[in-house]
Amino acid sequence: MTTAQIGRRRQGATLPADMKVTPTRVIRSEWVKFWSLESSKVAIGAAFLGMVGIGILYTALLAAHSSGVSPADRVRLDPTSASLSGYSIAQLIVGVLGALIVTGEYGTGMVRASLSAVPKRLPVVWGKLAVFAGVTFVVTTAASLIAFFIGQAILDGPGLGTTIGAPGVLRAVVGMGLYLTGIGVLGVGLGWIIRNTAGTVATLIGLVLVLPGIVQALPASWGERIAPYLPNIAGHEVAMVHPAMLAPWAGFGVLVAYLVVVTGMGAYLLKRRDA
């Protein structure tokens, strides 16, 4: 049967001449998806507020009690890390958001629509990753900078503050944005593997909160050898002025290696499994 015989009519449909799926278009689609859910906006806002708010609270408490701080403690005090202490809550929010942008699609069945629009599947993985990592990095780095500057202004009162120009400080403040983005991406990757919200969030919390505790409970020689290579402990080094165990970028490299493995596994499973 020839095309003329089939004789399709377009009933005035307004369509582009170059209608096809491209990586850029998948990213645009994921951008629309991200910002059209109330949960994304609430979570990203909460991560920002948590980072800034807790930083203010903590540095204000520190400044108020500065008269009781001994000269030895003054030397040991890390003003940068004090102003960034909101990260502990921000990492959980960002991780859960990362999980949700994937598992929310499985929970509602949206994933079938997403994969019917992009049946090659992998562009969806990269598109989600690009949008989520981009948005999260911008927001958490901004939050980190704001928390730092407000925190130092507060600590400057009793003379405890530092400056962005001091050695390692700018790297740590921007590194905090990188670390938080990394934890969020871990949530995304686990989401592709586990596919259900409760399971993914439980696994993420297990990796970030429970596992370090278990490793600490191990005999000291074991714990000391394993702890530096846990994803969140290694990744956090880049966000500290004085890294505890690994060099800052080596530590972040370890986190990135985990992300490559988890995301790769998620991508592989998405390609292989029925939707």
Add this chain to the structure above:
Amino acid sequence: MIEARGLTKRYGEKTAVAALSFTVRPGVVTGFLGPNGAGKSTTMRMILGLDAPTHGDVTVNGRRYADHAAPLHEVGALLEAKAVHTGRSAYHHLLAMACTHGISRTRVDEVIDLVGLREVARRRVGSFSLGMGQRLGVACALLADPATLVLDEPVNGLDPEGILWIRNLMRGLAAEGRTVFVSSHLMSEMALTAEHLVVIGRGRLIADVSVAEFTNSASRKLVRVRTPMATQLRDLLVGPDVSVTDVEPGLLEVTGTDTTAIGRLACQRAIPLIELTPVQASLEEAFMELTQDAVEYHAQDAEGIAS
């Protein structure tokens, strides 16, 4: 055009679809019919590449679905289970789908108007009724002006007005030269919309015929005769090939012959006929008869498990 060749899907031990081969042609509505659990939805998911076949393959307009540059332009699908994030508005759902193919907001507004969802387009899909959800699904299917439509039980949950709308829409789309493949477990619904039928039971192809052929092939063909001289006519008709049933005094149901023969015979013997009607098996009856084996297997399976 949809072409399935030896399409098979196994989930562990269970075979959902077994060596299914059929062709769905453009220009007519093709009904995809089978009892619940026959493998219709699985087949449709395989057409869209959502489930991978265990054996065999299925192509749409000459290629596997995933190999098309603009898949939504080839196939518009309405799947049985809702495939929409409940937290998103209908407008943003359609916009996100449109973005993947570079389709503009203008087209999104067009399909929203086409399915009559303009007033609720900015509301969360979670608050939609079943009927509104089906309309959104249809909007999504039509978004990229597809050559082929795959609709899984599209009238489910629709009110009478919605059902009529879907029927007319499907006929209209087929008349435009598109391929329309629509599943249903209701023969009566297909009788009103489809011209061609692909019937499956327990994952196997039972029939791939036109609706007319399907009805004709129904084995039971009977003639209803109403006459005041029922006993006499009955004695004349009964023979090795012809059987007659007394339905009530003065009403006979005859199988094995046709209206012409009965009419002639009655005339020769001067038996007055009040009614002489060929009764074709309804589509529903033909369907039941064909899928009987498939259903019986189910019952046997159940007994097997019980014992």
